[in-house]
Amino acid sequence: MRRTRTKPAQAPSGTDAVQGMGVRTRTQGQLVLRRFIRHKGAVAGMIGLGAIVLLAVTSIGAGPIPGWWPKDFSSTGTLVDGGKPTLSLLPGFLGGSGLQIGEHPFGQDNVGRDYFALTMRGTQVSLVIAFIVGIVATFVGTLVGAVAGYFRGKSEAALMRLTDLVITIPTLLFAGMVAVMAGDRGIVVLGLVLGLVTWTPTARLIRGEVLSIREKEFVIAARSFGTSARRIIVKHILPNTVGIIIVSVTLAIASAIILESALSFLGLGVQPPDTSLGRIISDYQNALTVRPWLFYWPGLFIIGIVLSVNFIGDGLRDAFDPRQNRVRD
Amino acid sequence: MLAFIARRLFVSALVFLAATAVVFVMAANVGDPLAEARQLPSGQAQEAAIAEITERMNLDEPVFVRYFRWLGSALTGDLGVNVTGQSVNAMLENAVGATLQLVLAATVLSIVVGITIGVISALRQYSGLDLSVTFAAFLFYSLPLFWVATLLKQFVAIDLNNWLADPKLALWVIGLIALFVALFCAALVVGDRRSRVTTFVVAFVAMCALLWALSETGWFADPGLGIFVISLTAVAGAIGFTTLFSGLDWHSPPMRAAMAAAIAGIASALLLDPVLRDPNLATIALLAVITAGVCFAIGWLLGGELYRRSAVQSAVFTGLFTGAVIFTDRLLQSFASYSDMKGGRPVSTIGSGTPNFQGTFWQSGLDSVGHLALPTLALMLISLATYTRYTRASMLEVMNQDYVRTARAKGLPERAVVTRHSLRNGLIPITTLTAYDIGTVMGGAVVTETVFGWRAMGRMLLDGINQGDPMPIMAFFLVAGGAIVAFNMLADIAYGFLDPRIRLS
Amino acid sequence: MSTNLEPANGSRVHAGKTLADSLPPSDEEILRVEDLTVEFPTDDGMVHAVRGVDYSVREREVLGIVGESGSGKSVSSMAIMGLLPGNARVRGSIRYRGKDLLRMREKEHRSLRGEKIAMIFQDPMTSLNPVQTIGDQLAEAVLSHHLVSRKQALTRAKEMLDLVGIPRPEARLKSYPHEFSGGMRQRVMIAMAIINDPDLIIADEPTTALDVTVQAQILEKLLEVKDEVNAAILMITHDLGVIAGMAHRVLVMYAGRPVEIGNVDVVFNQPRMPYMAGLLGSLPHLDATEHERLRPIVGTPPSLINVPPGCPFSPRCPLADDSACVTTEPELAPTDADEHYAACHHWSRLAQVDDPTAYFRAESERSR
Ligand SMILES: Nc1ncnc2c1ncn2[C@@H]1O[C@H](COP(=O)(O)OP(=O)(O)OP(=O)(O)O)[C@@H](O)[C@H]1O
C-alpha cells in the first residue's frame, strides 16, 4: 500500500507549501472502499456471509413467506438410508456420487427430521440474535465510551468504574444469568439482554479513540467557540469514530454468535421450541458416534459465519486505519 | 509506585464489592429454588420441604438483607449452604483445584506459545509461515469451543489411545510431520534462499530419520530420553540461549558459562537419581531454586566484568532448561508403567483425575497430564489465537517505530534490535491483554468442563443457575471475579513497571 | 546580486560557531556515491525513488542536500546506512574509504554503522526508545562496537552529554526520554551519533521538528561537535538558509536525481539549473519594497512510478521550449564555474542574464 505523505511543509517561507506533492485526491470514503476491496480476506468474508444469510433466509423462508426448500424443520418423517446426508460434491469420476443435492442434503436426525431445514432454522435464529446483540452492544458501548472519553472528571470516573464492574463479572456468568432470566420470552429479548452485558470491549475501544480525538485541534477549536458538549460529540467526535464503531459492530457480532451458541449448548440460551446452532449441537452431541453429520453441519455453519464476520472486521479495520501497513521511511 | 499500587488495590476492592452485590441480586432472581419442592404431591410433605428451603435460604427476607447476611459470613470465610443444605465451602474445595489447574495451564501455555508464534510471525512478515499463522489464528479465533472440545474428546483421545496400543508411525505420517517441522525451521532461518533450502532439507531428513527410528524401536510405547539425549539437548540449549542473548561465539564468556551450566545440570541428573525416583513437589521446587542460584553464580564468576549480564542470563536459562529436560525425561520414563495402570488407555476423556489414584510423583503427574491435556488444548485454542494476533500486530507496529530504526543505525546486531528494543516495547500492551483474556478463559473453562464431564466449578455454577441457588453462584464468582480483578491489577502494575511513562502519573 | 541569501527566519543560525571558524575540509575523499538507484516495488508499480545519484564527500566537509519533498534525499541517505526496507532494490556503488558498502557483507556494514557513519533523524520525539534510560541507549552504541565494560561506556555517554550541552549529565543518564524536551532529545541524538568518533554524520532534517530558537542552537552544536570528532556532515534540509550558513557545498535533487552540485556561494549566486533558480527566487527579499509577492514554483514534480522522458522539470520550467527538454533527460555537466555541475540543456541561458531568478518571476507572474 502506498503511503500518502502528510508531512507538514517546512520552513523557508512557503516554498514547500505551494510546491506540494502530486497526491491524488480521493475522498475518505473512496479510499476506504478501495482498501476494503483490495483486502482478499474481507471480500471472501463478504461473499461467505452473504451466501450463508441468503441460503438461510431463502431456503426455509422467513415468517409467513415460504422458501424454496419444500421440507419443514419440525415435522418428522421416515428415515432414508439411516438418515445419511445425500449431499454430494464429489463428481463420479473421483469416486463420489456426482454433484447432487438429494432428498436430505444434510441428512436426517433419529426421528427423520430434515436436518438441512433444521440447520437453516438454527442459522436464522443465531444470526438474528447476533445482529441484535451486535447493535445493542455497540450502541451502549459507544454511548458509554464516548461520554467517558469526552468528559473528564466525575462522569468519566463513574462510567469507567461501571465498565470495570461489568468486566469483573465473567461474561459467561453474567450472560448466563440474564439469559435464564429472559427465559422463554423469545430470541429478540434474548438478543437484547445479551447485548446489555457485552458492551464493555466496545466501550473501551471507543473511549480510547475519543480520548485521542478530543485533543485534536478542530475539537479544541470548537470548544473554544463555546460549542456545546453534546454538539461536539455528535458533530465532531462521532463522525471521526465511525470507522472504529463499524469495526466493533463486527467484533461484537462475531463474539455474540460464539456466546449464544455456548449458552445454548449449556442449556442457558435459546429455549425449545426455538432452536439455534448451539442448541442443535447440544441436542445431538450424543449422536456424534452414530450420526456424526448431526454434529458437523451446525458447527461448520457457526465457523463459517464467525470466520466471515471476523475477516470482514479485519478488512474494515485495515481500510479505516491503514497505519499497520505503513512502511519504514 | 507504592502509592499507585495502594490506590489501585483500594479501587479494585470497591469495584469487586459492588460487583458481588450485583451478582448476588441477579443470582437470587435467576430461578425459583422452590421449583423442585413444588413438584412434590401437595400436602404436609410438600409444605415441610418448602418451609425447610425457605428457612435455609431465608427466602422470606428481602434480597438486600440476604446479601448482607451473605457478605457478613463470606467475610469470615463461610460461604453458606446450597439449596439442598450442602456446605458450599466443601463444594468449592473439591472443585476449585481442578478448575484453576485447567485455567492456569491454558493461560500460561497460550501466553508463552502465542507470544512466541506472534513474534516469529511478525519477524517474518508476509512469509509462508506468517500467512499460515495469520490464517490459523483467524480460524481458531472463530471456533466454537464446545464443538472443538467434543471433537477432541471423541476422536483425538480415542484414536490416540488406539494408536498407543501399537505405536508405529506410517511412512506418510512421518513424511508429513517432518515436512511441517522442516517448513517451520526453514521459516525461522534468516538469510537468503540457499540457506533456507539447506535448512529445510537437513531438518526434513533428520526428522524423518528420527521419527522412523523412534517408531521402529517402539519408543512411543516406552518413551524416555536417556542421558545421551539429555546431554545433547542441554548443550544445544546452551548454544541456543547464548546465541539469543549475546550472539554465537564459541569462546565468549557467556558461552562458557552456559556450557558450564549445562554440564552441571547433566552431572546432577546422574547424581540426583535417588532423589528423583519419587520426589514431591516441594523437592522439585527446591531443586529449581538451587539450579537458578548455582547457575547465577556460574554466570557471575565466568562472565567477568565485561560480560556479566549476558553470562548470568545464558547460564540461568540453560540451567533451568536442562532441569526441565530432566523433568520431562522422568515423566516419560514413567509412561509405560502408568499406561499399564490405566489398562493401556492413558489419555482420559472423562473427569479431572483418576479417582483414588495411587502412584509415584511421576505417575500422578502423568495422570494429571493425561486428564488435562485435551481440555487444556481445547481451552487454549482461542486464547492462543488472541495472543498470537495481538503480539504480531503489536510487534509489527513497534518494528516500524523510529527508535527501532535508531537502534539499527547504532550498529546493533539484528538480534539485539529485536530482543532489546522491539520485543520489550511490543510486549507492553500484551500485559493488558492477559487481564481481558482471563475472564474469557474462566467462561471457557465452564464449557470445557461440561464437555469433559468434570465435577468442578463449571458444574457448580450451572447447577446453581439451573436451581436458582445463589450460594454456589456466588462462590464461583468469588473465584472467577477475584481472578479477573487480580489479573487486572497485576497487569496494571506490570505495565507501570515496564513503561516508565506510566510510572510518574 | 538580487538573490538574498538571508531568508526571514532560521537564517542567523551561526551566531556562535560559524563554518568559517571550523576546520577546513581536507582533500581526502571519504565517501563516493556513484550511479545510485533505488526502486521500491509497490501495488501501484515500481517507484523509482532514486535514479542515478553521484556525489562525493571529503573529510570534514559539510555537504548540504536540498530538494523538494519526495525527491529521494532520505532514501539515498538510508541506502548509505543500509537501512532501507527489505523490498528496496538498490544498485550502483557507495564507497566508504574505497570499500563498497553495497557489496560488503551485512556484518561488515553493521560494524561501520554507528561507528564510522552515524545518523541523526528528523524527529527526536520518536527516535529514542521510550522504555530505556538515556544512559543505556547511549552506552549501547558504544558497547556494540567496543569491548569495554558497561561502566566505561556510561562514562563515555556522560562525557558526550556534557559535550552536547546537557546540564547535570551524570544524573541525566538515568532519565527516560519523556523527561526531556525536544531540543534536549535531539542533543542526545547528536551525542549518540558522535559517541564513537564517526567520520561521517548524516543529518536528515535534524531541526525540522524543533522550534526556531532551538534549531539555531542545535545546528551550532552540530558544527561544534563536528570539529571535536573530525567528522564530515551530510546535511539534508529544506532550509536554504541553513545550507548557506553551514555547508561547504550543496547538492540539489529533483525527482530522484541530482540536478545541480557545487560550492555554496557559486550555486547560490549563479544557479545553473532553473529549479534551483526557482527555489532561490521563491525566497522573500529582505530589501523587498512594499508588498512584493512570494514567487513559488508552480506545478508539481512528476510521478516517480511512470517517469516521463525528457527533463523531469520541463513541465514547470520557463526555459523549456524546444524538443530536447521533452525528449532527453539532461546529464549532470560542467558549467561556467569550477566544480559546478548542472543538469540543464539551457544552463548557458541562465549564465547570460544578470539575475537567473528573474525568469521565474516572469513565469510566475505570467501564470497569475
Ligand atoms: N518503502 C517505500 N516504498 C515505496 N516508496 C517509497 C518508500 N520509501 C520512500 N518511498 C518513495 O520514495 C520517494 C522519495 O522519498 P524520500 O523519503 O527520499 O523523499 P525526501 O526527499 O526525503 O522527502 P522529504 O523532504 O519529504 O523528507 C517518495 O516518493 C516516497 O514516496
Ligand SMILES: [Mg+2]
Ligand atoms: Mg526525507
